[in-house]
Amino acid sequence: MTKDPNSLEGRIAWITGSGRGMGRAHAELLASRGADIVIHDVLREEAEETAAAIRATGRRAMVFNDDVTDACAMRALVSRVEAQLGPIDILVNNAGIGEHAEIEEITPQMFQRMFDIHVRGTFFCTQAVVGRMKERRFGRIVNISSIWGMNGHHTASHYCAAKTAVLGLTKAWAKELAGFNILVNAVCPGGVLTEMPIRVQGMEKIRAKEKLVPVGRWATPEEISYAVAYFVAPTGNFVTGQAISPNGGETIVGF
Numbered sequence: 001m002t003k004d005p006n007s008l009e010g011r012i013a014w015i016t017g018s019g020r021g022m023g024r025a026h027a028e029l030l031a032s033r034g035a036d037i038v039i040h041d042v043l044r045e046e047a048e049e050t051a052a053a054i055r056a057t058g059r060r061a062m063v064f065n066d067d068v069t070d071a072c073a074m075r076a077l078v079s080r081v082e083a084q085l086g087p088i089d090i091l092v093n094n095a096g097i098g099e100h101a102e103i104e105e106i107t108p109q110m111f112q113r114m115f116d117i118h119v120r121g122t123f124f125c126t127q128a129v130v131g132r133m134k135e136r137r138f139g140r141i142v143n144i145s146s147i148w149g150m151n152g153h154h155t156a157s158h159y160c161a162a163k164t165a166v167l168g169l170t171k172a173w174a175k176e177l178a179g180f181n182i183l184v185n186a187v188c189p190g191g192v193l194t195e196m197p198i199r200v201q202g203m204e205k206i207r208a209k210e211k212l213v214p215v216g217r218w219a220t221p222e223e224i225s226y227a228v229a230y231f232v233a234p235t236g237n238f239v240t241g242q243a244i245s246p247n248g249g250e251t252i253v254g255f
Helices: 021-032 044-056 071-084 108-136 147-151 157-180 195-201 203-210 221-232
Strands: 012-016 036-040 061-064 090-093 139-144 182-187
Touching: 012 021, 012 071, 012 108, 021 036, 021 044, 021 090, 021 221, 036 044, 036 071, 044 061, 061 071, 071 108, 090 108, 090 221, 108 139, 108 157, 108 182, 139 157, 139 221, 147 157, 157 182, 182 221, 195 203
Parallel strands: 012 036, 012 090, 036 061, 090 139, 139 182
Antiparallel strands: none
């Protein structure tokens, strides 16, 4: 019988920012393909809800609420997961925040927080898990960037810069870690209908922006998760250092 190229049976996946939105969708899809899931979100109630949904499918789930910018806490998290579930095979660096502001409005605190969560968080989570991945000569890491990290935007320059930095980490790690069979890629979504953009922009602005997308709408979280799943399953075994942008044709990249 031919093995399913989408199967994640026996894998353990750590997904940051998985209490709701895209992170929850990533967790649910990877669990449906056989992975056990490490749910990680500062939103405690939402994280527990995601874990309950995962366990209802028969997969195992652990919940953590630690700050991704705390390097010591991330190392401790990995140790606890290994003790209870086993070594982590997959890391999806999804935790993030969104914020619109013109350059004069961005305070030092806003700038620092944006880079702390997106860049420091991605770095420290990866640093915590990569040693054991090297020992086992297997790892799949997906960093969630943004179409704005590729093309910029007329507001939120601090967000754009942080998401561009995530792409820089992706490229460097892909080259550094490929020899250990650790593959590192990025997903750069366009507009996605989740709680964060609805809260930041409002539905009226979102509906106006949807008209500019060739397919006529923004993505569902699940549609972004399929890109993540491609990279972490056997389907992506020859792919590293790449960025895919599910954006409905809003921007054509890669040609």
